[in-house]
Amino acid sequence: MFLIELVLQSANLEPIANGDFSFWSLFSRADWVVKGVMIILVVASFWSWGIAVDKAITMFLLKRRATAFEDTFWSGKTLDELSTGLAGDTRDPMARVFAAAMREYEESKTMPRTDAVSVSSQQRIDSVMNLVVNREMAKAERGMSVLATVGSASVFIGLFGTVWGIMNAFRAIAASQNTSLTVVAPGIAEALFATALGLIAAIPAVIFYNKYSTDLDKYSGRLEGYADELSAILSRKISKGG
Template sequence: MNVATDMSLWSLVLQASPLVKAVLVILLLASIASWVVIFSKRRLMKSTVKEMEWFEDRFWSGGNVRDIYEEIHRHDDHPEGMPALFKSGYEELRRQRNQVDVTSVDVVPSVQRAMRVTLSRELERLESGLAFLATVGSISPYVGLFGTVWGIMSAFIGLGDVRQASLSMVAPGIAEALIATAMGLFAAIPAVVAYNLFSNRLDFIEKRFETFMEEMAGIVERGVTAANPVKRERAPRKPEPSEPVRTAPEL
């Protein structure tokens, strides 16, 4: 077997020490698992944003919140994302309205708490897998570096009994050791990039969720106050010319 064949990538991997091979296998499995998480998380984020945009268009098209609630149930028995926030808020509103002498002081905090609990669950669902990507991105270079250090150390130890060392004798050992570093970077870089992209996307979704919760609470407060007036409300603010005109649903 000639030197060029011995220095091929596959030959270097096969000739590596058992510990370096174990490091390469661990990094390969981590890379495969991170790509599985990346594709599944990308699909989840995309479907969440699509569902959010559909619901916002429907919600601000006017009508009645009960009609929106029934339409959500027809669309999905177990809604997720922003429809889930609305569902939990509306169901809490309906429970509160069945009580006697209900005021906005009692209803609005209850609706907000119900939506906040759902928000926590939705964020937990969306955040699942991000910790794994962060772990792979942070420790993979160090795992690869460990394999590199071990491989280089083994290569130089093997020269201890040699009187006249040459580069051709130590080059294969160093090359196979550096493969571990390359494998660590191969596993870490996509995980870090995906983690940052998904984190930014999650922040965007969370802000949209929180904005909707505030808008929903305002609609509930105005509806309950109108049904049980205690004081005259101020006229609603007219939208600025650059703001889109939206029609809030009625309770």
């Protein structure tokens, strides 16, 4: 019991007569290091939630636009008709992949028709599409590193605040020679509040990171699959001389 009371102690040993253990009261009574930890964790939590909301909107739009583009692409129109129709609408990554591939394809049509040129043209088209795919996925993955960092580091930051509070507890109890639970109860709340904030920040961040990593992997496969299909179509057209 004595050891538990030591852990619960904080630097401020004044008893709280009215039992005020609100979040603001716990924050205001905390030592400046613990306050800093709490502020960092609160900011990290809001930051991760903001990224999660942004990613939810981004993934919704990417999936909806990809479906609309695929419906248009496989509607039976020729590549020239699609290229003309999609010339002014490149909001979707698939449309940008298509536009980049068609620009390279149109340039290849002006070159002499030889096997070497055909192979070279196909390689350039594939390279351009890969570059666009990688660039689009880099855009879609923005913020994921923040979620990973918050999810992995928040718990340890919170534990640091708790350990610092325990250190203060040892010093304060040694100075006051008072281990009454009534006196040290606010200390435990402050020390453990830092850990609680760490968990509050980390758990949603980990969940969001896992969810959106899966969604991005699926979308990446969808985008790369479309690029492969378009590459095969253009390869056949190049082999037939346009």
